[in-house]
Amino acid sequence: MLRSVVRGVGAALPRRIMRNTDFEGIMETSDEWIAQRTGIRQRHIADDTETTASLGEAACRAALANAGLVPGDIDLVLLATSTPNNTFPATAVEIQERLGIRHGFAFDMQAVCSGFVYAVTTADLYLRGGQARRALVIGAETFSRILDWEDRSTCVLFGDGAGAIVLEAAEGQGTISDRGVLAASLRSDGSHKDKLYVDGGPSTTQTVGHLRMQGREVFKHAVGMITDVVEATFAQAQITAADLDWFVPHQANKRIIDASAKKLGIADEKVVITVDLHGNTSAASVPLALSVAVADGRIKQGDLVLLEAMGGGFTWGAVLIRW
């Protein structure tokens, strides 16, 4: 059977780093409050020349170089983002154009922080269904552009960045030993909309709007939703937490990550944490964390890697990949 195998991974971050202490002069907050409540120490913030498309393009070029491929090898560009360059056309098409790809197809996917997990799952279906042979799956965001910089309860939490992987259709045996995407579970429930949303949009206010979040409410639901969807993915693949080599969760809050790993019985040393470096970069957070753990030699070919995310909607999901 066909499997969607990871051939490469790459990332891109804005040049400017904003540390927790940089907020101290402009609002009532402290490095101590932010670090203790979230684990965040710094985040990257895009300047006027850096956009979701430019960061996404740079992440794609890095992933292609890592895979030993060129843009012409790609026939699907799938971008997970909630901060596109324009309302339309899709920013994925702009990235496709920036890469000089004139064949195949490209589109955006909007599942907020769960976007990359949704996009990997979607690309896997296109590759296994024979609609494409090689996909760039990207998570790229410029959340700094939709933050209310006067709301200390949200603006300290988010950052900008992009990560990408190359997936390629390849024959497998149909067993858990195969490389590639092995199992996935996706969920959503719109009844939670008012807990995390943006208060604007083309069809309502004709503005971009600002992110609004009831942080404590999101926190309350996060661990249960994450552990449920991860357990569903384990059941699908007939594995347990002990079989995992790496757990690469959405990087929103270290307390949520620690509590989820503990409830799932995943050992601390298998958990990849980058929230301290990047803050919450929404759809970019999982591929950014992957790129760090691949670059530093932790994630190696053959490792069993579990990705999960939860965010606005609510949306949540998990994907199991043998690297």
Ligand code: UT7
């Ligand atoms: O990616 C999508 C998923 N999003 C998330 O996962 C976010 C989930 N939520 C969280 O991470 C946490 O709820 C937060 C980090 C947002 C907040 O942590 P918390 O422990 O839930 O704090 P809290 O909301 O209970 O607020 C505690 C206090 C409040 O003051 P009072 O009402 O107790 O006097 C806030 O006003 O902290 C205050 N506060 C701040 N203080 C200093 C809120 N923001 C700040 C700040 N600096 N930046």
